[in-house]
Amino acid sequence: MKSTVETLSPTRVRLAIEVPFVELEPSLKKAYREIAQQVQIPGFRRGRVPAAVIDQRVGRAAVINEAVQEAIPAQILAAVREHDVKMLGRPELETFPELEDGQPLKFTAEIDVRPEIALPDLSTLEISVDELQIADSEIDEQVKGLQERFATLKTVERPAQDGDYVQIDLAATVDGEEVPGGSATNISHEVGSKQLLPGLDEVLVSMSAGDANTFTSQLVGGDFAGRDADVSVSVRTVKEKQLPALDDEFAQLASEFDTLEELRNDLRERVTRVKKVEQLYAARDKALAELVRIADVPAPEGVVREEVDHRKQAMADQLERIGASLDEYLAAEEKTEEQIDTELAEAATEGVKIQLLLDTLADAEDVQVSDDEFGHEIMHRAQRAGVQPQQYYDQLVRAGNAGAVFGDVRRGKALALVMDRIKITDAAGNELNMDDLRGGSAEHDHDHDH
Template sequence: MKSTVEHLSPTRVKLAVEVPFDELKPNFDRAYKKIAQQVRIPGFRPGKAPARILDQRLGRGVVLEEVVNEAIPAKYGEAVSEAEVQPLGQPEIEVTEIEDGDKLSFTAEVDVRPEITVPDYASISVQVDDAEVSDADVDDQLKGLQARFGTLTGVDRAVQNGDFVVIDLSATVDGEAVEEAQTTGMSHEVGSGQLIEGLDEALEGMTAGETKQFTTTLVAGEHAGRDAEVSVTVQSVKERQLPEADDEFAQLASEFDTLDELKDDLRTRYARVKRMEQGSQARDRVLEALLEAADVPLPESVVQSEVEVRAHEAVHEFDHDEQKLTQYVESQGQTREEFDTELRTTAEQAVKTQLLLDKIADDTGVQVEQQELMERIMMQAQRFGVSPEEYIQQAQQANQLGAIFADVRRGKALATVVQAATITGPDGEPVDLSELFGTAGEVEGETLDEAVEGPTEVTADEDAPTAEGADTAAGPGDGTQVADAGTDASDPASPSSQVEVDDSTGTADTEVVGAPDSTSRT
């Protein structure tokens, strides 16, 4: 077999492959055997018809088609290995020549992993917020604990922020009732922002028995993105009374005997949380600086795949109704064109992150142990409320285990960069985060992403781009989450092909089908 490679761009190559028919003899043997078993020819038992009889009865083109379909994926793989390129996604294959008895020629265009020059890790310097815990922080934590033991007492006054109210709600769009927005006797904490936009502002100042109307934009359901007229009626008003913060409360709410001991414990716990938040901030800012300093050519097919996945996820929230999505986007003060542009930008950032962290992982020899992979799987299973066995089964069915492995590897690669970078606090003094970023970038068995409540990151999906579409050290679906399906730029496609041969001319039309596509979420 002879093959040549032409670099069409930093991210795309064209392979030209020529295979002598002598190399295809095993393929012809298998093809004749398979076809003989599928047809019935008088005078021959099933599977025993000789090759020349099959050629006479069925035509040489049938055999050639079977041979080409089987041979091209294997020969494509050999050509890729010889060219020492790393394919990304599915190749576009074209059979250019079939000279029966002589040679098979075809070309394959495919996106490839680009050459990337990684910036010097030590040159990266970022600043993070202070992790010191103030007395005010401790007081806030104590008030939160008091609130858990508070009691609700009815009051005869206007509603204030922080009150608990029982309300009736109804909504109409263009005069028609919105069924999913009708409710009675609902309990709600004013100021929590847990219900529809504008409700908390409308409630403040109302009294029991009063009704008020206001306008809001619905964000879900059949009328998502449209303005609705909402009517709210207050049935009752209650305020939360907090227990006195003293030694007796400390004994009630904790294992400590005194309030001072409880406060010391709250300070210690919150210091640990702020430390992990500081670590998350360092990770995100280091990643941002790393991406800004690196020049990463982006394979268009991989980017486009990520764009399509994200667009699908967006419209899925609106029952795949593009018009509803557009209405919602416009209700948020953004045009659909701006939304689409932003979506593509985040997709490009996600792919750039994947490629860069994969390169760093390759250069530094990052390895993922079985235990690390299982820890990620168990953590994700807990996040989504399923057993590890069920999560693994779902990941296998969605072909996601490779993407989970890649996420863990990228997280470890980023931890390597964070360790080498200079991290300073607001005062300019170095911040030591070594206890947070081991080689696995873990904190007490948890990834830094999981240790802080809520995703701090990409994605797919949040504040910082990740390697799945979304989250760097997080797994599929993190905030990004199992939520399906960004393109994993690390997996080369191994194509199978379907070829229809014109028996009269010996030419062929090829359509690549069934090439595996790795996704970043489950």
């Protein structure tokens, strides 16, 4: 086999490969064996059909075509190894080669490759994030959330107001025809929450227990999606939400603390921890974006296309799981499919650039992944998937994705190197300590996909 490599761009090469016909002999023999297993010819047992008979009944050209399809991937891989090409994604044949019997196999394939990336000195990189500030109003909001959780509902004999809870019956019709699934009885609803049909909350205000009314609402799903429906609503009860007083007794009810001051101090500590982690994530994202910019990392087009396809499929799967369609999602987001495609392409391009950057850093720093580290990641992902670790690992191996998980772990370690070496300051000029900021961030690091 002879091959040459031509650089088309920093992220793409063209391989020209020529294979003497004699070197295709193993592929030809395999093709004859496979065809012999597939065809049924009178007088011969399946799998025992001689080559000459196959040539006569099936055709030598069909055998050669089968052999070529089997040989091309192996020949590309051999050329990649010969020229030390750092291949990314799948090779693309410019045209499928036509092979004449006895003649050399000649073809060209284009391949995305890992670009050469010049890494900057990480210690010279300084990232600024927002200063950690906690207003009393934020703690008040936390306390209010607790207060809402311990609220009680009291039946009142008056018209409903925003914030009240009502028990209602609903029935929807379109042109006098009952809407499938459009009726519900004795459901609880908070007036003003906008959780149910558009127009419902406006009608409920001023309705009392025993009252009934009708309104028009546009349906967003089902057989009558987009149609106006006549909706009848009747109120069973009106209940007023009563909040407990904010005092030491409430603190003892809602927490393990004896006083309201102790509860507020604990909430302040919790908010502080969350904001420190947010600072860390902001620093991470800014650092990666700046490194990609400084290193001028290119994105291989083929790899980006594959990543876009993967993300679109993942989005479609997620919508299917929740019983929604793409059209419904687009309507809810008030976006077009073209806008979604553009967003996916931008996100995929940035993600691929970051992967390439971290892979280059991992190589430069000789980052290794231990069995324990890989096993820990498998266990974590298995827990999220709700399966046993061994079952999850076996599924990865069968799908050929174990290497991708290994790569994610290695990139995570390279990212940790970045965060250890850069300088992080807040808007006030205070230098932030990584050990302090890292607390509680492990879960997010697993979820952050680069």
